[in-house]
Amino acid sequence: MIDVQTKKEILRRLAAAEIEHDIKVIYAVESGSRAWGFASPNSDYDVRFIYVRKQDWYLSVDVEDKRDVIEYPIVDEMDISGWDIRKALKLFWKSNPSFIEWLQSPIVYKDDDFFVHKARELLPTIAVSQKGIYHYLNMAKANFREYLSKDCVLLKKYFYVLRPLLAVMWLEKYDQPAPIEFEKLRNLVAGNTPLDEAITELLERKKACLETEHIPKLPLINQFIESELDRREPWVASQKDRDADFEVLNRLFKAVLERNEKRSIYNRSL
Incomplete structure (x- = not known):
């Protein structure tokens, strides 16, 4: 669905974003027409990712004022942008269709084998x-x-x-x-x-x-x-709205932060 060279370039750009912004990309997918199954020959690659920062970044008084989105200009038909995990989970709580679509994308570029699997398990209780x-x-x-x-x-x-x-x-x-x-x-x-x-x-x-x-x-x-x-x-x-339980998302957020912190400590020890 995505040729090898294109995927390598997408992964290279994601790795560069990690270095540039001091983040860890925990999930990255194709989200546009290529994932939907009706891409044109010149369709963009709509790459969307979820990232996590070091734990101290979130422990600040002004965390609400910090930028929680990373966006890059379209270059070579590659449209790449991502959400901080905190933003992603808040939107998940609101049943944001874009985030829910990302969880189900058939084209996955990167997966930390934890976050997305836990998020998918929560879909039946979170998605409204x-x-x-x-x-x-x-x-x-x-x-x-x-x-x-x-x-x-x-x-x-x-x-x-x-x-x-x-x-x-x-x-x-x-x-x-x-x-x-x-x-x-x-x-x-x-x-x-x-x-x-x-x-x-x-x-x-x-x-x-x-x-x-x-x-x-x-x-x-x-x-x-x-x-x-x-x-x-x-x-x-005629439908009545309802909100999901925020506590299960708090637990997932903390689990991802702890997992990322342990990985960072391990990498520094090498």
């Missing part, structure tokens, strides 16, 4: 479907209104509407985090032959064309999108 539905529904609505209402539209934007809309359908049907891969999500409409065929044709064209490809508006797919957006408005409005 209603929050995911709210996020994906608004994403689908915003992209549909902005990009798909014209006679000639940007091809890739169809998938920026279809994927979140299918994620809404998944959350509604199964009440569990939606898979990141588009092929798994589209099984939800496999029984609708004309629509499934239209999506198949669009998907093949997306994989072959450049990111800037424009096409005429597709009435069949637009009709499906509009009907699903309208149908789910009352369902979302």
